[in-house]
Amino acid sequence: xxxxxxxxxxxxxxxxxxxxLGWRHFIGNPNPVASTLMAKMDIARKDRxxxxxxxxxxxxxxxxxxxxxxxxxxxxxxxxxxxxxEKTVFMQEAEKLSVREREAVMEIVTSWMQEGIKQGRKxGRKxGRKxGxxxxxxxxxxxxxxxxxTLRLGQLDEKLLxxxxxLSLAQIEALSEALLQFSSTADLEAWxxxxxxx
Numbered sequence: 001x002x003x004x005x006x007x008x009x010x011x012x013x014x015x016x017x018x019x020x021l022g023w024r025h026f027i028g029n030p031n032p033v034a035s036t037l038m039a040k041m042d043i044a045r046k047d048r049x050x051x052x053x054x055x056x057x058x059x060x061x062x063x064x065x066x067x068x069x070x071x072x073x074x075x076x077x078x079x080x081x082x083x084x085x086e087k088t089v090f091m092q093e094a095e096k097l098s099v100r101e102r103e104a105v106m107e108i109v110t111s112w113m114q115e116g117i118k119q120g121r122k123x124g125r126k127x128g129r130k131x132g133x134x135x136x137x138x139x140x141x142x143x144x145x146x147x148x149x150t151l152r153l154g155q156l157d158e159k160l161l162x163x164x165x166x167l168s169l170a171q172i173e174a175l176s177e178a179l180l181q182f183s184s185t186a187d188l189e190a191w192x193x194x195x196x197x198x
Contacts (some may be wrong), residue, residue, distance in 0.1 A: 023051050027058070035059045036072045049090035052080045053105065057097065060104035075107045091136040095151055106148060107180055141172045145179065153185050160185065163192050171195060 023041040026034040033121065035058035043051050055076045059069065082090055094102055142165055149156060149164070156164075178191050 003044070023047075023054075029056060029166045030062065032059070032062050032064060032072055034067065035062070036075050039076045043080075048080065049082055050093060052076065052082060053090055053093050053097075055080070056105045056108055057101055060101060060108070071107070090179075091147055091151065102151070103180065106151065109144075109148075141169065141176070142167070143175050145172055148176070149179055149188065152179060152182055153188060156185065156188075160188060160192075163196070167196065 018037055018040040019042055021037075021041045023038045023043055026038050026041070029035075035055050038051060038055050038058075041051075056073065059072055059076070064072070094105055097105065146156070146161065146164055159182075164175070174195060175191065179188070182188055182191070
């Protein structure tokens with residue numbers, strides 16, 4: 001059956017292929033979509049740590065609410081996952097940021113770590129391997145917390161390193177939040193004294 005009175009609809013839209021766009025063109029753009037989509041653009045392997053840091057640096061300057069910040073940073077972390085070598089470069093680059101930007105970026109990184117710990121616990125219970133996974137998460141969490149402490153306070157002495165390494169997963173999680181307020185090793189020592197059994 002034909003309907004002569006009906007018009008035929010034609011759709012016309014532009015196709016955007018993110019993998020063909022250069023991420024450098026979007027640096028400094030105050031649009032949250034720019035900081036988000038940079039993670040999916042044409043990125044040379046050597047630039048990956050720098051791009052991830054740039055995405056997060058742009059994100060923290062936008063002053064978004066927590067929910068939007070979490071959603072966008074989660075997208076960035078999902079689509080621009082770094083290997084261990086790239087993570088080292090990322091942390092070295094983060095040290096060059098201003099104190100305010102570095103703290104804001106590290107707060108996002110810390111929240112990813114906490115989310116990973118929670119996810120690891122959930123998966124461990126589901127698969128009946130909680131103890132093994134928790135130990136793996138603890139080891140990974142300790143490495144990240146020790147790296148964040150070194151960025152904030154400088155090189156730690158062996159006694160402090162051993163104290164942090166002896167913490168439980170719950171204590172590591174608490175320390176990952178508390179360390180954002182530390183300004184000296186005295187703050188870390190006070191936290192350890194108040195949060196660990198003698």
